[in-house]
Amino acid sequence: MTLKSVPQIKPQLTPAGHFFAALVLTLTLLLGSISVAxxxxxxxxxxxxxxxxxxxxxxxxxxxxxxGTGDSLSNSPFTEQSLESMLERLGVNTSGETLKTKNTAAVIVTSTLPPFQRQGTKIDIVVSSLGDATDLTGGTLVVTPLLAADGEVYAVAQGTLTVAGYTAGGAAASVTNGVPTTARIVGGAIVERELGYDLASLTSLRISLRNPDITTSRRIAQAVNKYIGKDIAEPTDPSTVVLNLEGSNRENMVELLADIEQLMVDPDQIARVIIDEQSGIIVIGSEVKVDTVAIAQGNLTVRITETPQVSQPAPFSDTGQTVVVPRTDVQVSDDSDKKLAILNKGVRLQDLVDGLNALGIGPRDMISILQAIKAAGALQAEIELM
Incomplete structure (x- = not known):
């Protein structure tokens, strides 16, 4: 018995089949791009x-x-009082004495206590001069308690200052680089008090949006519920989503948050134009749209330049006199090269910027144009002045 190989049969697609296959591929790529976007x-x-x-x-x-670059005690009485109090605590009696040192400066110490920082860990601090000290280079901060808004001491600072700026000069000139009256101490404060907040034992928690938006809070809740498989997240307002640990099959809130913070969400935003008239900065959101509108911009500029010249007679001449002859140059510019631009309905950020740039418009004039478009009702966005 002879075995013959069976030829492989390749499926033949009809034109309709090719169209269907292309349609499926297109929809797959489209859905994939939408999910990624x-x-x-x-x-x-x-x-x-x-x-x-x-x-x-x-x-x-x-x-x-x-x-010698510290506070002048005559001009900074708080420095003198603080110095006397510190010396008295150290057993040095200075009552009735006049202090004239210039090696001491009163400072404000600021720092940020990260969340869940444990007792004994170190945090960075910033030291800033409070009096008339000119340079903090080479100084040492003595023990300074750091208080929070509740008035309790949460850290104690001390250490040698690191100053980035400097001042150098002589009798006729001086050079200053940076700010020599501000310094930093890396790890200059030790945490002495912990914040009493047990995150792992919570059964419910709120998520606060940095940019409140109803649509974004709803999308966050939907993403959480889809990932967990149960409705444990509920948007309560534009900036808050409440999480309920019960029914999430998680042992504590830390485990639940570790999964939730990695979820991907498409944040929504309001169509807004931010304008800073002082600096001429304009920030236009991607959702800003413009209805059909025609824009023309032109200014009448008149420049008058006076260049007087002196006319005098020839040397050793007995006639004539020296006079000033006026020379006036007048230039008029009416921006006749600027043209009228038309922006069609529904154009987005790129079209708006391209249209205004085509007119040769600078930031200052663009601010006025955007406000005029808004006044005409053609700018579908909110204008916020800084």
Missing amino acids: QATSRVKDIAEFEGIRDNILVGYGLVVGLN
Whole structure:
């Protein structure tokens, strides 16, 4: 018995089959591109979790060891009082004495306490001069308590200052680079008090959006519920989404948040134009649209330049006199080369910018044009002045 190989039969597609296959491929690519376009930001990048926040610390202290660049005690009485109090705590009695040192400066110490920072860890601090000190280079900050808004001490700062700026000069000239009256100390404060917030034991938590928006809060809740498989997230307002740990099959809130913060969400935004008239900065959102409108911009500019010249007689001449002869140059520019531009209905950011740039319009004139378009009712966006 002879076995013959069976030839492979390749399916033949009819024209309709080719069209159907191309349609399926196109829809697949389209749906894939849509899903990629929608998943633009992680939840952790557009929202914050309740309790996971920084805390501001501030304190008042003294910097010593300056090379004659400290506060003048006659002009900074608070520096003298602080110095006397510090010396008395150290057992030095200065009552009735007149202090004339210029090696001490009163400073304000600021820092940011990160969330869940444990006792004994170190944080960075910034030291800024409070009096008339001219340079903090070489100074040492003595023990300074750092307080939070509740009045409690959360850290204690001390250490040698690191100053980025400097001042050098002589009797006739001086050079200043940076700000020599501000310094930093890396790891200059030790945390002495922890914030009492047990995140792992919570059964519910709120997610706060950095840019409140109803659509974005709803999309975050939908993304969370789809990932968990149950309705544990509910948007309560444009800036808040409430999470319910019950029914999420998670043992604690930390595990749940670790999964949620990596979810991808397409944040929505209001069509808005931000204008800073002082600096001439314009920021136009991607959702800004313009109805059909015609734009023309032109200014009448008259420039008059006076260049007087002196006319005098020839040397050793007995006749004639020296006079000033006026020379006037008048130039008139009416921007006749500028043309009328038409923006069609529904144009977006790129079309709007291209149309205005085609007229040779600068930022200052563009601000007035945008306000005029808004007044005409053709700009479908909100204008916010800074």
